[in-house]
Amino acid sequence: MTAVAVAGVGIHPFGRHGELTATAMGAAALRDAMAEASVGRGGFQAAFCATAYGGVAAGHRVLGALGLTGVPIVDVEAGCASGGAALALAAGAIRAGQYDTVLVVGIEKMPKGVIRSSFFPQWMEEGGLAATPAYFALRAQRLLREQDVTVDDLAAVVVKNRAHGVHNPDAMFTSAVTAEQVLGSRVVSPPLHLWMLCSPNEGAAAVVLRRADLAGPGAVRLDAAALRSHLPGSVLDESTPLSGVEDQRITPPTQLAATDAYEAAGLGPGDVDVVECQDTDAARELISWVELGLCPPGGQSAVLASGGASIGGTLPINPSGGLLSKGEPLGASALGQVVELVRQLRGQAGARQVDGARVGLAHTIGRGANASVALLTT
Amino acid sequence: MSIAAVGVAAPEWRVPVASIDAAWGRSPGRGTLAVCRSDEDPLTLAWAAADRAVAAAGVAPSGIDGMWWGCTRPPFAEGPSWSTLAATLHLAPEADGALLSGSTHAGLDALLAAADAVAAGRVDTALVVTSDALLPATGTGHETSAGAGAAALLLRRDGGPARLVHTAHRWEPRLDRYRGDREPETRETYDGRLFREQAYLPMLGAVGDALLVDATDAGRWSLPDPDGRLARALAKRLRAGTTSAQDVAAADRTRLGDLGSAATLVGAAAALGSPGPLHLLGVGGGRATGCTVIVDAPVPGAERVTADLSGGEEVAYTRVLRSRGVLRPTGESVEMAVPPGSAMFGRGAGEMLGLLAARCVDCGTMNTPPDVHPTCISCGSTKFDVVPLGRTGTVQTFVVNRTMPSPFEAPLPLVVVDLDDGGRIQLQGGDDGAELSIGAPVDLVLRRYAVERGVPVYGWKVLTRRPVAGTDEEVTS
Numbered sequence: 001m002t003a004v005a006v007a008g009v010g011i012h013p014f015g016r017h018g019e020l021t022a023t024a025m026g027a028a029a030l031r032d033a034m035a036e037a038s039v040g041r042g043g044f045q046a047a048f049c050a051t052a053y054g055g056v057a058a059g060h061r062v063l064g065a066l067g068l069t070g071v072p073i074v075d076v077e078a079g080c081a082s083g084g085a086a087l088a089l090a091a092g093a094i095r096a097g098q099y100d101t102v103l104v105v106g107i108e109k110m111p112k113g114v115i116r117s118s119f120f121p122q123w124m125e126e127g128g129l130a131a132t133p134a135y136f137a138l139r140a141q142r143l144l145r146e147q148d149v150t151v152d153d154l155a156a157v158v159v160k161n162r163a164h165g166v167h168n169p170d171a172m173f174t175s176a177v178t179a180e181q182v183l184g185s186r187v188v189s190p191p192l193h194l195w196m197l198c199s200p201n202e203g204a205a206a207v208v209l210r211r212a213d214l215a216g217p218g219a220v221r222l223d224a225a226a227l228r229s230h231l232p233g234s235v236l237d238e239s240t241p242l243s244g245v246e247d248q249r250i251t252p253p254t255q256l257a258a259t260d261a262y263e264a265a266g267l268g269p270g271d272v273d274v275v276e277c278q279d280t281d282a283a284r285e286l287i288s289w290v291e292l293g294l295c296p297p298g299g300q301s302a303v304l305a306s307g308g309a310s311i312g313g314t315l316p317i318n319p320s321g322g323l324l325s326k327g328e329p330l331g332a333s334a335l336g337q338v339v340e341l342v343r344q345l346r347g348q349a350g351a352r353q354v355d356g357a358r359v360g361l362a363h364t365i366g367r368g369a370n371a372s373v374a375l376l377t378t
Numbered sequence: 379m380s381i382a383a384v385g386v387a388a389p390e391w392r393v394p395v396a397s398i399d400a401a402w403g404r405s406p407g408r409g410t411l412a413v414c415r416s417d418e419d420p421l422t423l424a425w426a427a428a429d430r431a432v433a434a435a436g437v438a439p440s441g442i443d444g445m446w447w448g449c450t451r452p453p454f455a456e457g458p459s460w461s462t463l464a465a466t467l468h469l470a471p472e473a474d475g476a477l478l479s480g481s482t483h484a485g486l487d488a489l490l491a492a493a494d495a496v497a498a499g500r501v502d503t504a505l506v507v508t509s510d511a512l513l514p515a516t517g518t519g520h521e522t523s524a525g526a527g528a529a530a531l532l533l534r535r536d537g538g539p540a541r542l543v544h545t546a547h548r549w550e551p552r553l554d555r556y557r558g559d560r561e562p563e564t565r566e567t568y569d570g571r572l573f574r575e576q577a578y579l580p581m582l583g584a585v586g587d588a589l590l591v592d593a594t595d596a597g598r599w600s601l602p603d604p605d606g607r608l609a610r611a612l613a614k615r616l617r618a619g620t621t622s623a624q625d626v627a628a629a630d631r632t633r634l635g636d637l638g639s640a641a642t643l644v645g646a647a648a649a650l651g652s653p654g655p656l657h658l659l660g661v662g663g664g665r666a667t668g669c670t671v672i673v674d675a676p677v678p679g680a681e682r683v684t685a686d687l688s689g690g691e692e693v694a695y696t697r698v699l700r701s702r703g704v705l706r707p708t709g710e711s712v713e714m715a716v717p718p719g720s721a722m723f724g725r726g727a728g729e730m731l732g733l734l735a736a737r738c739v740d741c742g743t744m745n746t747p748p749d750v751h752p753t754c755i756s757c758g759s760t761k762f763d764v765v766p767l768g769r770t771g772t773v774q775t776f777v778v779n780r781t782m783p784s785p786f787e788a789p790l791p792l793v794v795v796d797l798d799d800g801g802r803i804q805l806q807g808g809d810d811g812a813e814l815s816i817g818a819p820v821d822l823v824l825r826r827y828a829v830e831r832g833v834p835v836y837g838w839k840v841l842t843r844r845p846v847a848g849t850d851e852e853v854t855s
Contacts, residue, residue, distance in 0.1 A: 127827045127837060128786045129804055137777035138794060145816050189777045232755050 004091045004222045005215035006376065007101065007208040008037030009339040014203035014326040015172040017109075022054055025204035026062035026107035029332075033206035034103070044208070045099040046072045048090050050082035050106035051331035062105055080278065081227065081364040082106065083205070083334025084372020088225040090209050101210045106336070108329030110200040133197055133281070137189035140283035144191060148298045149286055151191045155182040156304040157282040158196055158324055164311060165321020167351035170336075172201055172327040196282040201327035205335035207342075220345045223265035223375045228256035230369035253371035254291035254363065261373040262293075267359060269293035272375075274344050274354040275315065276337035277363040279322040288363055289317070292373070316354045319344060334372055337362035345378040379493045380538025381531050381671065382437075382503075384679040385430025386647045387423050388412045388527040388634055389511075390690040390809070395522045397695045402517055409606070411635035412526045412689060414511050416701040416787060417808070417825040420528070421453045421836065423640075424509035425466050425824040427528035430686065432467065434679030435532045437503060439468040442532070444501035445475040448488030448508040448639045450662075451559065452479055453826075453834045462836060463507070465731035466824050468766055474501050481663025482602065484508070485639035489531070489658075490667070493542055496533050506531040510638030515562040516704050523605055525635020527687070529643035539675035540650055546588035548581040548666045570605065578608050579615065581666035582659050586616045589657050589668045597655035600627040600646035602662075604636050612659075626656070630687060638662075644687070649673070651680030700787070707784055733769065733822070733838060735801045736762035744801035769822035769838070771797040778811035785828065793840040795820060808839035819843045 010032025012025040026049070034040065047068075049059025059073040078085035083106040090102040143149050159179050165171040177195065185195040212221055230253045262268055269292065277292065279285035289295040294315060295303055303309050309317040320326060320340040323333060341360030343349045362374040391413045396406035414423075424447060432439055445464060452459040460477040474495060478487040485508035492504040509528030514520035533542075554577050582601070590596060599616060603609035613625045627645020630637075637644050642660040649656050650673055659668045699705040728734075729747035736748035739761035745751035746767065753760050776793040791807025791814060807814060808823050822838040829835070 127835070128782065128790060128806055129792065131779060131782065131786075131790075131792070134777050134779050134792045137779075138775045138792065141775045141777060141816060187780045189779045189781075232758065 002095050002097055003212035004094050005210055005212040005219040006222055006338070006342050007039065007210040007215050007219060008033040008035065009208075009342045010034075010036065010206045011170050011336055011339045012204040013170040014201055014329055014332070014336065017202050020202070022051070022058070022107040022109040022202065022204065023061040023065055025109070025202065026105050026206070027065040029204040029206040030062060030066060030103060030105045033208045037101075037208035037210065039101060039103075039208055041068055044071065044101040044103050046074075046090070046093065047103040047105065048074050048076055048086040049331075050076045050086035050104070050335065051108055052077050052079060052082055053110055054107055054331060058107060059105065062107060063103075077331075078227070078366065078370040078372075079368050080280065080328065080330055080366020081334060081368070081370035081372040082331045082366075083336070083338075084225070084362070084364045084374065085227050085370065087207065087209075087222070087335065087338065087374060088227040088372065091222055091225040094209055094211055100214060101208065103206065103208055104335060105204065105206040106329075106332035106334065107204045108331040109202040110329060112200070133189045133192060136197070136281040136284060137192050139287065140191055140281065143283050143287055146297070147286075147290070147300065149283070149300055151183070152179065153286065153301050153304055154191060154196055154282040155179040157279065157285050158182045160304070160310050161279060161285075161318050161322040161324040164319050164352055165325025168321045168325060171321045171325040172199060173321070173325050192281055192283070196324075198280050198323035199327040201329055203327070203329040203332045203336070205332045205339050207335055207338050218378070220342045220376050220378050223267070223377050224261035225372070225374045226257040226260035226264065227370065227372045228253045228260065229371075231256070252291050253369045254288055254365050254373070255293075257371040257373040258292045258363070261361075261375050265375040265377070267375060267377075271359050272315065272361045273357040274319060274341065274360045275317045275363070276320060276322070276340050276360070277317060278365045279318060279324050280328060282324070284365070285318070285322065288365065292361065292363060311352055311354055319349065319352045319354055330366070334362065334364040337364070338374060338376070341376045345376055379497050379542045380534055380536050381540040381542070381650065381677055382534045382538040383431045383435035383532040384647050384650050384677050384683065385427045385432070385434055385530045386528065386644055386683050386686050387426035387430065388644075388687050388689055389414045389418050389423070391415060391693045391698070392633070392690045393693055393695055393698050398522050401695050407522050409632040409635070410692070411522070411524065412633070413693070413698050414526050414701065416703070417827065417839065418511070418526070419453055419826050419834065420449045420451045420509040420511050421459065421463055421834070422824050422826055423511060423526060423528035424449065424463055424507045424530070427509065427530040428463070428467055428505055428507050430682070431505065431530040431532050431679055436678070437532070440470050442467070442503045442505050443470045443473050444492065444495055444504040445469055445473060446478065446488040446492040446495075446504065446506050447475070448478045448484035448486070448506075450479055450482055450484060450510055450638050451512055452477055455832070457833070462731060465728050466836070467505075468732060469505070475504075481665070482510075482604075482639045482641070483660055483662035483665045483667065485642050486658070486660035486667040486669070489643070489669070490545060492533050496535050499535070502534065504533040506533060506643075508640040508643045510640045512638060513559040513702060515560050516699065518562055523636045525637050527630075527634050527637040527640050527644045529640055529647050531643065539677050540671050540673045542669055543672055544589055544670040546585045546668045548584050550577060550581055550664050552577040552664045554578075554662065554664060574608060574611070577664070578661060579612060582612055582661055582668070583615050585659060585666045585668035586612070586657065589670050590616075597657065598624045598626045598649050599657045599659065600642050600649070601625050601659050602641045603627065603631045606631060606636075634687065646671075648680060648683040650677035651683070652676065730837060733767045734764055735767050735799070737765050737800070738762060742800070744797070744799065746801045746803060765799075767797050767799045767801050770843075771795040771820055771822070773814060773816050773818045773820055773840075774802060775816055776807070776811065776814045778807070778814065791840070793820070795822070795840055805837070806839050808841045813842040813844065
């Protein structure tokens with residue numbers, strides 16, 4: 001099967017950008033990625049645009065702004081995993097021999113405040129049952145009980161990621177924080193404090209994928225881009241239907257996607273050098289460590305205490321600062337992870353460089369439920 | 379015609395009358411008032427009282443073939459008030475009955491209508507429910523008298539421990555005690571002195587005299603006491619002919635406030651626990667009715683009446699105003715709406731109110747509510763048995779939200795409950811959630827989730843079960 005490489009990446013900083021449109025941010029990110037890949041009009045055969053709030057034909061607007069329409073353009077929505085889904089579709093098309101070069105762009109401009117989602121039946125919203133941070137907290141409560149994780153550990157995740165984010169000019173928050181500050185921030189939904197939650201915001205990221213044999217020597221390869229949804233009956237994952245059987249018996253979507261990705265790439269968790277994983281909230285990151293096979297259940301506290309997940313540690317996680325530093329523009333966040341990992345594997349990450357990184361893993365989990373796992377190698 | 383069981387309910391919250399007076403610079407009044415949280419109303423109180431009466435009687439709800447509900451504030455001006463209550467109680471699908479309203483006389487109307495239906499043989503087991511909780515206009519005198527509470531009786535043709543033996547009526551077309559919700563003007567049309575002299579004392583006095591003609595014992599009286607003073611005057615008049623008359627409702631009035639159409643039965647409920655004659659008087663809408671009940675043996679449920687009414691948590695007047703929507707936060711709010719597709723309007727409404735589940739024939743998984751699960755969430759089967767779920771379970775996980783967009787009020791607990799009967803559901807908590815913990819036993823209670831465009835939306839909420847002091851029982855208050 002045809003191998004897939006990353007020919008270029010680009011990112012528009014994540015944050016709040018006033019009147020700037022999602023289309024303009026997407027065009028900026030895409031222009032940078034295409035410049036890196038030396039791709040212009042006629043140099044690609046399709047484009048996928050990831051967005052959850054972008055509206056009808058958002059991808060056409062981005063490519064239209066650059067005068068690049070004419071190819072197939074498809075919008076992809078899969079909640080927080082939208083970018084991972086777009087990446088999986090683009091990579092799959094290249095592997096199948098359908099296209100040589102494909103543009104993938106993720107854009108978002110989210111409203112402020114509580115994330116509202118048409119995913120839920122309206123009566124759940126009117127009943128106050130669909131409040132977003134509460135879902136994270138329901139999950140966090142179980143984590144604290146089952147895996148010896150403490151509220152201090154949750155604060156330590158924030159401290160770690162914000163320390164990484166200091167060195168990321170594309171992040172929304174670039175100041176370091178202390179555990180005392182995190183625990184001193186307002187309690188939103190116990191055990192989660194305000195600073196343990198990522199900010200919904202705005203931004204864009206773009207990736208140009210190309211057949212590896214056309215990408216030139218030394219290009220970062222995309223060895224796997226897996227996307228899975230939840231198995232029936234899974235209750236306390238991203239989607240929470242009204243009823244279900246015991247969630248402990250059901251493999252979560254992140255683990256399904258990770259298993260698929262490791263298998264496709266011929267790699268295992270022990271091969272990974274650097275990770276960008278979903279830290280919508282601090283507890284979600286610690287759940288992801290386990291589901292991705294990077295840490296045994298209950299082992300999170302020790303890893304945090306030893307600095308193993310920090311830059312310079314045994315397996316740095318979220319060297320970009322994670323969503324806790326960058327914020328989460330839904331459609332752009334997964335591709336933002338890919339941008340970070342490509343720069344890490346190329347040795348272009350500057351002060352946040354993970355030395356000798358050769359295998360990178362990107363992970364998202366979101367409403368649906370949807371989970372994506374991508375493996376990049378060099 | 380006999381009384382088989384009794385149940386009562388009052389909100390947990392108590393606001394001191396003096397604290398309301400203090401806010402308006404008046405001299406402090408006495409006693410406390412039972413007031414609803416924002417998710418309680420006459421329907422949720424009616425459910426709680428009826429549920430206790432049914433439990434005390436030990437009958438299957440499906441064997442109850444009639445319900446008469448008296449209430450001056452039915453939640454829907456025009457809508458499924460009666461059937462919503464029936465669904466939450468799992469009454470027989472062919473159940474008879476009526477919703478009686480229009481004045482505080484509605485409580486006695488319900489009792490007598492149910493008694494007639496049982497006596498006529500139209501129904502075997504009738505539920506009588508009376509409940510009230512009015513929303514007084516801020517700053518009016520009603521605010522220092524309006525309480526909230528409910529009482530329910532289960533009636534059968536014979537064999538019960540108490541009997542309904544006499545009734546008496548009077549009427550006089552008076553505009554008495556008219557109170558609109560949040561209505562400041564109507565107090566001007568009610569002249570307290572005229573009501574006392576021309577309606578309350580003469581009509582109820584005549585009804586009381588009529589009951590005493592046949593009574594062997596002046597015994598005990600449950601007297602409505604709208605303003606906290608009238609009943610004393612009436613009792614004095616009734617005592618003129620006897621030496622032993624005792625107003626059994628007075629204590630409840632002092633603690634709960636004026637209960638409107640529920641006042642008479644709430645006041646009489648505890649007295650059903652001890653033998654002897656008991657006279658119930660009701661007034662309202664230019665009518666007065668009395669009836670005499672002979673208690674031969676303690677009525678099941680009467681033993682817990684005092685505990686169920688003792689309540690509560692003392693709350694500040696400002697908290698009451700907030701729950702009534704008078705005090706509202708400024709700033710961002712999330713617009714909520716009851717759309718045509720809402721479960722409350724759809725086929726799922728009865729399933730949600732009845733807490734029904736579709737039990738998968740193939741794998742046993744409980745899918746709830748059935749209507750939103752055409753295939754089993756676990757195995758994909760389409761073969762189900764629809765079964766009602768019991769209202770007990772344990773906490774799988776929970777969170778107490780410290781911030782919520784308006785119209786929701788923080789702290790707002792959300793709880794995922796593993797029901798003892800097998801389903802797993804997510805619900806709001808019914809209090810501040812301070813006692814919640816993973817694995818804790820909980821009970822589900824009926825509450826009002828929202829009022830949108832004037833339409834109330836009901837559902838189940840979660841309360842931590844806790845032991846009752848001095849008993850082996852555990853109850854949910």
